[in-house]
Amino acid sequence: MYYGKNIKLRALRPEDLPYIMEYVNDFETYSSFTDSAPIPKTEAFQALWLAHSTREDLITFAIAEIMTDECVGTIQLRAIDRPSHHSLFSIILRPASRGKGYGTDALRTLLRFAFHELNLHKVTLTVYASNPGGQRLYEKCGFRLEGRLRQQVYRQGKYEDQLVYSILDREFGGS
Numbered sequence: 001m002y003y004g005k006n007i008k009l010r011a012l013r014p015e016d017l018p019y020i021m022e023y024v025n026d027f028e029t030y031s032s033f034t035d036s037a038p039i040p041k042t043e044a045f046q047a048l049w050l051a052h053s054t055r056e057d058l059i060t061f062a063i064a065e066i067m068t069d070e071c072v073g074t075i076q077l078r079a080i081d082r083p084s085h086h087s088l089f090s091i092i093l094r095p096a097s098r099g100k101g102y103g104t105d106a107l108r109t110l111l112r113f114a115f116h117e118l119n120l121h122k123v124t125l126t127v128y129a130s131n132p133g134g135q136r137l138y139e140k141c142g143f144r145l146e147g148r149l150r151q152q153v154y155r156q157g158k159y160e161d162q163l164v165y166s167i168l169d170r171e172f173g174g175s
C-alpha cells in the first residue's frame with residue numbers, strides 16, 4: 001500500500017467493482033477516456049476486468065480514501081517496459097470524487113512509486129485535447145507536453161487531437 005495525503009493506493013478488491021462499474025457505465029466518464037462507444041458492463045465483465053488487472057506489464061491500484069477505504073477511482077501504470085524503464089499511465093475517478101484533490105494526490109503517489117520503487121525513467125500519457133481538466137492535473141504534477149497527434153481519434157462524430165505528455169524521473173519533485 002502506498003499513501004498520499006488523503007488517499008492510499010491499494011490492491012483492487014472484489015468489493016471495489018461496483019464503484020468501478022459506476023464510472024465505467026457512466027457515458028460522460030467513459031467517453032472522456034476512450035473512443036469506443038460505452039457498452040453496459042455486466043458482472044462477468046467485472047470478473048474479467050479484475051483478472052486483467054494482474055498482468056505483468058500492468059499495475060493497477062484502487063485509489064481509496066484514507067479515512068473510509070472507499071474506492072474513489074483507479075490508477076495504473078501499463079505497457080511497462082522494464083528494459084527501457086518506461087511506462088504509460090492512466091487514471092479514472094468516480095464523478096462524485098472529482099474536484100477534491102484525489103487525482104493530484106493519487107498521481108503524485110503513483111509517480112513516487114514509479115520512480116522510487118520501480119526505478120522507471122519516464123512515464124507517458126495521452127489525453128484528449130477536449131479534456132482541459134486532465135491537462136491541468138498532469139501539468140500540475142510536472143508532466144510536460146511532448147506533442148499533438150492531430151485528428152488521432154474519431155469519437156462522438158468528429159476527429160479529435162490527442163496530446164502526449166510525459167515526465168522524467170529527474171523532473172519529478174515529489175518525495
